[in-house]
Amino acid sequence: MMTELPVDQVRTLLAVVDEGTFDAAAAALHVTPSAVSQRIKTLEQRIGRVLLMRTKPVRPTASGQVVVRFARQLAALDQDAQRELGITGESGPARLSIAVNADSLATWFLPALTRVPRMSEVCFELYxxxxxxxxxxxxxxxxxxxVTSSPAAVTGCLVRPLGLARYLPAASPDFVDRHRTGPLRRWLPGAPVIVFDQHDELQDRFVRSLARADAARHRHSVPTSEGFRDAVAAGLGWGLVPEPQARPLLESGALVELDPGRHWDVPLYWQQWKLDVRALSLVADTITSAAAEALHPLPS
Amino acid sequence: MMTELPVDQVRTLLAVVDEGTFDAAAAALHVTPSAVSQRIKTLEQRIGRVLLMRTKPVRPTASGQVVVRFARQLAALDQDAQRELGITGESGPARLSIAVNADSLATWFLPALTRVPRMSEVCFELYxxxxxxxxxxxxxxxxxxxVTSSPAAVTGCLVRPLGLARYLPAASPDFVDRHRTGPLRRWLPGAPVIVFDQHDELQDRFVRSLARADAARHRHSVPTSEGFRDAVAAGLGWGLVPEPQARPLLESGALVELDPGRHWDVPLYWQQWKLDVRALSLVADTITSAAAEALHPLPS
Structure with missing residues (x-):
């Protein structure tokens, strides 16, 4: 039978992953590189799996990721307990690492974060x-x-629905004048388009919903939310613009809707570790109630 | 003596790197995965070096990167020649991939791009x-x-100076009221700070220029340029805000300068392949002249 995972080895693995190399982890932990190497080997033998790919920087294997998650949860619980016990010392404010999509970050997410109570006890690390x-x-x-579009719970996580993020197909008025010939489904597949990056399929999916085609190969990728909006407003191409960013530009006439009343919705969910860390619960409550105001309701 | 590198093998290597796996590259090239694998092996034997790390996704080794760069330059020249010959066919508009720092992208870079002549012949792929x-x-x-802070030319590249990007140390007025006690060098090292991400050392360097300390460990990382500015304006911490973003907020009173007249400058350079591709030259000329207007002059 397996007993508990040795905490010093688990923490060493985390340090190696965070620092990127055995040497950097050794420096951070104030031990020798060979001690680091030995601890990782011992942990791998104990678990019976390779935990790290020895690339530069090192990367955890699938099994390694499980241990990394465990190590971080351990650190969070430890910090939380120390804070509750009034031991400040080394730990400082609770670090909350949260992954957010760019459009949420550019619209409703940051104003929501500023509403979190007791901000002085929390450090946000946004990805x-x-x-x-x-x-x-x-x-x-x-x-x-x-903040994710996936409603399927990641192992060890709980899921709460946030709402629908709405996108409006839009372009600058002069762009429409230059490219419009007949109905939208005829001219849009050939018109220059803005995408966020090479993985962004939103525009292709919208065109496929109109015609048997993808969006044009004449595409510019602009990997920031505001840059995307500005590129559409500057007439470099059409694009699906987040509703809160599109509204003021539609009102000022800098943008026009390509198909008024038509929109594209992306469901968003909040997923978090199932862990009784006080700061995380406070943030989750604030974010979900802010999302309920800022997003459209999910169909039930 | 070594003759030319076989172009089909070089293009296959590029496809594997771009698609991430041998199978995906095979699908993109309409050949079998074993043909892809064979071509890579032959190329590695010919060059006498391992070119790909067989990770998921695959990654080029240092030698592999040289071949990848060669492959992309080859593709760019080929496209340029075809366009000049009036052969449109498969190639479409010229793809120009450019890496830009977030603050440039959020301020002067995108307006500059919209000034590039003959936009209909170019696709921008921004990183x-x-x-x-x-x-x-x-x-x-x-x-x-x-767009880089490094004046040292990358192999095969030419460098042109762009100018100095100026940052102003700033915070919200209520943040200053809450944290100010005595001179800046006394209270700033202990006050909550906003950083862009874990690699952002700008705030630490600024504090080190004032006192024998880094910025506070109570830090929030907000990895978008506009989000960073908004987090500072919301009073979550102080930060070095790009001058063009800070100005309107200083005028409206949403931000105050921590040390009026004091600033932090980051030199920026344009580096590009030494390659006679027409679209690239047009963009370089437009970007450098826009930067001369938007940035502060580099000390000569």
Whole structure:
């Protein structure tokens, strides 16, 4: 029968993953590189699996990710207990690592964070990832919580629905004048388009919902939420713009809707470690209630 | 003596790197996975070096990166020649991949891009990276050009100075009221701070220029340029805000300068492949002249 995982070895694994190399981990832990190497080997033998790929930087294997997640949860619980016991010392404020998609970060998420009570006890470590990828960071144990489009709970996590993020197909008025010929489904597949990055399929999916085609190969990728909006407003291409960013530009006439009343909705969920850490619960409550105001309701 | 590198093998290597796996590359090239594997092996034997780490996704070794860069340059020249010959066919508009730091992208870079003449012949593929990391993407052959803080030319690249990006140490007025006690060098090292991400050392360096200390460990990381500015304005911490983003908020009173007149400058350079590709030259000229207007002059 297996007893508990040895905490010093688990923490060493985490240090190696966070620092990227055995040498850097050794420096951070104030031990020799060979001690680090020995602890990892012992842990791998005990678990009976390879935990690290010896690349530069090192990367945890699938089994390694489980141990990394465990190590981070351990650290969070430890910090939480120390804080409750009034031991401040080394630990400082609670570190909350959260993965968020760029459009949420640019619209409703940051104002929501500022409403979290007792901010002085919390440090936010935000990671920006596509909403289809944020759950992966949770799985890898890199973050404690994520805004994600995936309703399927990551192992060890609980899920709460947030709402629908609405996107409006839009372009600048002069872009429409230059490219419009006949109905939308005829001209849109050939018109220059803005995408967020190479993985962004939103625009292709929208065009497929109109016609048997993807969006044009003449595409610019602009990997920031505000840059995307600005590129559409500057007439470089059309794109699906988050509703809160589109509204003021539609009102000022800088953008026009390509198909008024038509929109594209992306469901968003909050997933977090099933862990009784006080700061994390406070944030989860604040975020979910802010999302309920900022997003459209999910169909039940 | 070594003759030319076999172009089909070089292109296959590029496809494997871009698609991430041998199977995906095989599908993209319409050949069998074993043909892909055979071509890579033959190329590795010919060059006498391992070119790919067989991770998931695969990653080029240092030697592999040289071949990848060669493959991309080859593709760019081929496209350029075809366009000049009036052969449109498969190639479509020229793809220009450029790495840009987030603050440039959020301020002067995108308006500059919209001024590039003959936009209909160009597709921009922008990558967002820290200005200390963008040169690495150039070295790996992932981009053709970069806005970087490094004046040392990457192999095969030419460098043009762009100017100084200016940052102002700032916070919200109520944040200053809450934390100010005595001179700046006394209270700033202990006050909550906003950083862009874990690699952002700008705030630490600024504090070190005032006192024998880093910025506080109570730090929030907000990895978007606009999010960073909004977090500072919301009073979550102080931070070095890009001057063009700070100005309107200083005028409206949403931000105050921590040390009026004091600033932090980051030199920026344009680096690009030494390659006679017409679209790339047009973009370089537009970007450098826009930067001359938007940034402060570099000390000569």
């Amino acid at each position: 920006r990832e596509d909403e289809t990828q944020t759950a992966e960071l949770l799985r890898e144990g890199r973050v404690m919580a994520a | 967002r990276e820290d200005e200390t990391q963008t040169a690495e993407l150039l070295r790996e052959g992932r981009v053709m050009a970069a």
